[in-house]
Amino acid sequence: MKRISGWSLIRLYTILVYVFMFAPIVAVIILSFNPQQFGSFPMKGFSFEWYVKLAGNETILRAFKNSMVLGSLTAILTTAIGIPAAMAFVRYDFPGKNSLNTLLLAPIMIPEVVLGVALLLFIRWLQQPKSFLLLLIGHVVITLPYVLLVVQARLVGIKREYEEAAMSLGASPFQAFREITFPLLMPAILAGMLFSFTISFDDVTATLFWATASNQTVPVKIFGMLRNSISPEINALGTVMIILTISIPLLAGYLSRKFSKET
């Protein structure tokens, strides 16, 4: 009997931790439908008013477009340089391998504020203005370690023998890569791109250093709106962001399962 009561306490505790984690997020979603001027409890009805306002807000739409373009380009660039690096670490042995791996993962442990200052200082020394390019290269540095981790974990499962078998059956190295390795790599590529897109899309701290008024991203825009207290419009924008950033990985998970069934 004692075992059961101990276990139910553990279960209750876990439920409470979940409530703690999710109550604020749920509150954002609920309050985004509040028609009142101030986004607070109690709810005085249910309306899509703030979403309509949002869809008509020029600057927010521009920030959205910026975030999407930046996130997509970051995803492509980071994955393009990250996958070869991950292959080098998984497939080859070479001197200094461990230290280089640690170096490439280091940006995870360096505070974003410091990354922000460092790159900005460098750009200033080069006498270049803040630009979209600065945001892009900055986001590549921030997302690269995560892509490396995710892709390396998937690559371990792809055996070198498959390629060698193809080549011993007469395929050229390029053919072997195109026909064998690349399709097997596809889930890793997708995961890497997805991860870097989301991290880029969500990033605030370093982006605050690098963004200018004309290339603000959505989180930077939200940060600016927050100066004059939290409005239902922010809750509505938050809800859109939550739905977007959650549905993308779910969709990708579904796609990659479908993909792996076919191959």
Added chain:
Amino acid sequence: MQEKPWKPWALLSPSLSAVFLLLVVPVCFIVVYSFWLRAPSGADIPAFQFGNYAKFFEDFFYPSILIRTIRVALETVILCLVMGYIPAYFFYRSESRHKSILLLLIMLPFWISFIIRTLSWINILGDSGLINYLLIEMGILNEPLSMLYNEGAVLMGLLQYLLPFMILNVYVSLDGIDKSLLEAARSLGCTEWQAFKEVVLPLSMPGVSAGCLLVFVLTAGTYLPPMILGGPGNDMIANLIFKRIIGTLDWPFGSAISVILLVLLGIIVFTYNRYLGINQIFKTLQ
């Protein structure tokens, strides 16, 4: 595979040059700049002097922000451990069919915008937030309790941000413990509690220490929660750097503060790596 020794280097070169050029070189720039002088006109003068560091430790104002940063980071580590260990243990022992969904839910916040998660606490803790609304409706309070813009609110935001890191680190460690060890302990006469204390707890320590390090490092460099949920007296070191660089454009002093933060984190990470090994952390992040 040994035939072309240059091949891994060719594969690595784009990433290595990106990190070298965009991370290593700029961080060196911070170090160099931290010795420079700032003219009254606002121009930066190349120099080699320790004035910026001396300014930081001149009176109690700046060191107190450093000490507050360390204190808040330690508080966050302890709270994350207290709140995170039990759910991780629950996942380890649970036989529930819903276990994988519950684990997925813990990962979910990683995908939700950090700024949304931080400001969502305003809806809960604000003067017209959920808690005050409920307390006033129930007649417990007459006027709203002020819960925002203090260290407690900052801790709420930090906890919600960092708890998943702790839970996952501990869970990965727990998951590697063979359950037959528990059965063996039980059959040898241990109580459930003794089996936990003598077998599970010591074996989960690598995950606990990795989680603590990660939470500490991420808290010490955090900018957003103190900015959004804290008041004027809750600034942490990252807020100070931001104010000096973006606010007053004092690049040399801002650089010096950044170096101080990096040195603090460097000492902690290297000490950890020396005694416990850093790879556990990267293992969990996969």
